[in-house]
Amino acid sequence: MDTTLLILAAGLGSRYGSLKQIEPVGPGGETIIDYSVYDAIKAGFGKVVFVIKEEIESDFRENLLKRFENKIETEYVFQELHMLPEGYQVPVNRKKPWGTAHAILISEKAVKTPFAAINADDFYGFEAFKAMYGFLSQDETENDYCMIGYRLDNTLSEHGTVSRGVCEFDSNDFLISVSELTKIKREGDRIVYYENDKSSTLPADATVSMNMWGFKQSVFKKIRERLSAFLDENIDDLKSEFYIPTLVDQLIQSEEARVKVLRTNTSWFGITYKEDKETAKKSILQKIEKGEYPRKLWT
Numbered sequence: 001m002d003t004t005l006l007i008l009a010a011g012l013g014s015r016y017g018s019l020k021q022i023e024p025v026g027p028g029g030e031t032i033i034d035y036s037v038y039d040a041i042k043a044g045f046g047k048v049v050f051v052i053k054e055e056i057e058s059d060f061r062e063n064l065l066k067r068f069e070n071k072i073e074t075e076y077v078f079q080e081l082h083m084l085p086e087g088y089q090v091p092v093n094r095k096k097p098w099g100t101a102h103a104i105l106i107s108e109k110a111v112k113t114p115f116a117a118i119n120a121d122d123f124y125g126f127e128a129f130k131a132m133y134g135f136l137s138q139d140e141t142e143n144d145y146c147m148i149g150y151r152l153d154n155t156l157s158e159h160g161t162v163s164r165g166v167c168e169f170d171s172n173d174f175l176i177s178v179s180e181l182t183k184i185k186r187e188g189d190r191i192v193y194y195e196n197d198k199s200s201t202l203p204a205d206a207t208v209s210m211n212m213w214g215f216k217q218s219v220f221k222k223i224r225e226r227l228s229a230f231l232d233e234n235i236d237d238l239k240s241e242f243y244i245p246t247l248v249d250q251l252i253q254s255e256e257a258r259v260k261v262l263r264t265n266t267s268w269f270g271i272t273y274k275e276d277k278e279t280a281k282k283s284i285l286q287k288i289e290k291g292e293y294p295r296k297l298w299t
Helices: 032-043 054-068 100-106 126-136 218-234 244-253 276-289
Strands: 004-008 047-052 073-078 115-119 144-151 162-169 175-187 190-195 198-202 207-215 258-264
Touching: 004 032, 004 100, 032 054, 032 126, 047 054, 047 100, 054 073, 100 115, 100 218, 100 244, 115 126, 126 144, 126 207, 126 258, 144 162, 144 244, 175 244, 175 258, 207 244, 218 244, 244 258
Parallel strands: 004 047, 004 115, 047 073, 144 258
Antiparallel strands: 115 207, 144 207, 162 175, 162 207, 175 190, 190 198
C-alpha cells in the first residue's frame, strides 16, 4: 500500500535559536531529516511531504531537498499564521505557529495516503519506521491510528527540559490517554516534571510519544472540526498551540478513533538545544561504525 511520510519542519526552534531543521549532524553534512528520509525509503514509504515556513523555502530547497528529491517523490507546503478557519484573525504580536495538529491539517491537499507524521528535529531510528510502515500497510479501518512509543529514559536531553506525551494504554496496547507534559528533565537518579512550580516524579520506563504518529485520511476532518473549538478558547494566548497529543486524546475519549501503541526500546536523540548537536553527531558516528548507515548517505 502507498504510504506517505509527513515531516513537520515549520517550528521556529525558539529554544535552539536558529533553523535547527537544517543543522548538519552527519559526516557528509547530513541533517536529522536526511536520516529520517533514508530510513523511510528503506522501510517502504513512497512519498515525503514537508511542512515548512515560507521564509526558509530557499534554504530548504538548496541545502536539503535537492539531495533526495530524485530518490523519492517529494512535496512541501507552508504553515503560516494566517491559515485559520474563516472568521478568525491572527492576534497582534503572535509569532509562534499554531502547533503540530494545525500543521497536519495544512498538509491535507498533499497527503493522499495513510501517513506517518514526525518532527523534523527528532531521530527515530529505522526500527520505528519499519513498524510504522507495517501498521499503515495493513487493511485496517479508517479510524485505526497508531503511534511509536519510546521509554521515557531513552528520550531526555542532558541540556534542559523537554516536552513529552506520557501515555497510558490497555492490555492490548491501545492508547487510553496521552498527557502532554512540557517541562521534563533528569535530576540525579530521578526523572521529574514541573507544573505550576511543583515537581512530580515520572517512572523511567514510562511510555512516551515522540510525535511519531500513524494516521489515515479521516484525521483531517477530525482536526478541522476541533480547530475552531481550540481557537475559541485559546486564540488570545500568544503561546498556545494545538498539539497532536491533545487531538489524539480527544479522539480517544470520544471513541472516534483507536490508537495502537507500537513500543520500541530504540534510543531517541534530537536537537532541542544547541548543546544537543554534539551528542547527535556522536550518535550518528556510532551508528555508522556499526554499519547501520553509510558514511555518505546519498552516494
